[in-house]
Amino acid sequence: MADEKIYMIPVNDAFSVDCECAFCYLENNFEKQCLEIVLGESVMEVDSRVETNKKGFCSRHFHMLLEQKNKLPYGLMLETHLYEIKTNFEKILSSHFISSNSQKKEGFLKRILNNKTSKENLLKDLLKFFENTNSQCVICERINARMKNYFDVFFFMWKTKKDFQQKVLSSKGFCLYHLCDLLKFSQNHLHSRDLDHFVEKICKIELDAISRLYQNICEFNKQFDYRNANNVIPHEVRNSLINAIEKLGKYK
Ligand SMILES: [Zn+2]
Ligand SMILES: [Zn+2]
Incomplete structure (x- = not known):
């Protein structure tokens, strides 16, 4: 194609490949790029690091990142991502904890589980938090936008x-x-x-x-x-x- 623009090249090239689906070919290639970029960003780019720490990845991409060579950036990313989850989880639990003695954490869960209304509210907040956490993946979001x-x-x-x-x-x-x-x-x-x-x-x-x-x-x-x-x-x-x-x- 003589008047091919730069953004057309990957799509045009994908249809020259002998495969069962040119879009799978494109998606696969972009996914590979994302896996490499994300680990690089996790050390270098502050904005991306904040996004990654907050959202994390889906199961497929957690496992694919584990197969990459760079273990230290991955370890650091997991450290902050887990800290973020732990902190937010604690916040939800604490917001349902009304006690004169805030140190007594064993009493707090027992009290919540005995109280029907607060138990329902706690469950609602927990489900919202975990469903949201489980549905987010930085790489899937980038792939969807690119596709x-x-x-x-x-x-x-x-x-x-x-x-x-x-x-x-x-x-x-x-x-x-x-x-x-x-x-x-x-x-x-x-x-x-x-x-x-x-x-x-x-x-x-x-x-x-x-x-x-x-x-x-x-x-x-x-x-x-x-x-x-x-x-x-x-x-x-x-x-x-x-x-x-x-x-x-x-x-x-
Ligand atoms: Zn396909
Ligand atoms: Zn994903």
Whole structure:
């Protein structure tokens, strides 16, 4: 594409990759970048450090960060994140603690658990706090924002560049998660006949891709029959399990 702008390059390149979903490819790459950046920021950038300490990560990203080389920044991040959780947890408990002797903490929980109204309020506050803590992830938030941006670029290029349209239509389609996102966002970017044309074309390549995978999986299973023991297994049949997984489920 001659008049390609810099922000178009990653999206355009992703559709040149031979894979089951170009958006998974983009998301995977951006996730890798985020993992490296977050550990660097946790030492360098004050604002990001405050955000990370407050929000933390989802289970997937806590584990992926653990696999990174830098253990000290991760340890420091966990130290402050745990301190933040501990402090807020204590604050909630203390706010429900009405006692003449604030030192006597054993008495406080017992008193709360004996009082129906305060027990309900305490539970409400605890659930709100922990549900909020569990739902936040700095990396997921960054990925979601970036993916939204990639979808915007996708539709801009779809509308303005015929060669990009061709590239998309000769791709293997999308994983079912990104297909859903794509169809959902298409309503914001395309209208009437353009929208109909888009949905029809995208569904066609998607159904072709699913049919191809189905055939390959059938062939794969047939190879276990002793009568086929000496058959040469084609590459795409050999890889059919992983390809089917990539099509059915987003990488996470
Ligand atoms: Zn995908
Ligand atoms: Zn996450």
